[in-house]
Amino acid sequence: MADFTEDQLTQLKAAMQKRYIALQEEIRSELAHSNSGFDISLADNINNIPDDIDTALIDKQINEMRELEVSLKQFMELEFGDCIDCDGEIGFNRLMAYPSAQRCIQCQNQYEKTFPHESNPSL
Numbered sequence: 001m002a003d004f005t006e007d008q009l010t011q012l013k014a015a016m017q018k019r020y021i022a023l024q025e026e027i028r029s030e031l032a033h034s035n036s037g038f039d040i041s042l043a044d045n046i047n048n049i050p051d052d053i054d055t056a057l058i059d060k061q062i063n064e065m066r067e068l069e070v071s072l073k074q075f076m077e078l079e080f081g082d083c084i085d086c087d088g089e090i091g092f093n094r095l096m097a098y099p100s101a102q103r104c105i106q107c108q109n110q111y112e113k114t115f116p117h118e119s120n121p122s123l
């Protein structure tokens, strides 16, 4: 696990939770406009979203929520903050800006060059 201070860990956890709630709100308002009748607040988590919901509209948000869930899990298991590609530190500032980041900035740039049209790589 990357080397963070207690204070940084508190801030990072808050940033992840805040982002997660913000995404949930975005999805909720988008679904409210789509006549799907599905209320995400009734689901315990995003994996409970029924298959018959057209999620094209919210794929990006759902993808980011899944990444955040992974990050939160890593956080609990004290394996948080390391780049999945090079094992280097993602860095506190980058994680505060992008709490769902799984790669350091160098590997992310490389990844986007390699997969420029892949908008939802983990789905």
Ligand SMILES: [Zn+2]
Residues within 6 Å of the ligand: 083, 084, 085, 086, 087, 088, 103, 104, 105, 106, 107, 108
């Ligand atoms: Zn890296």
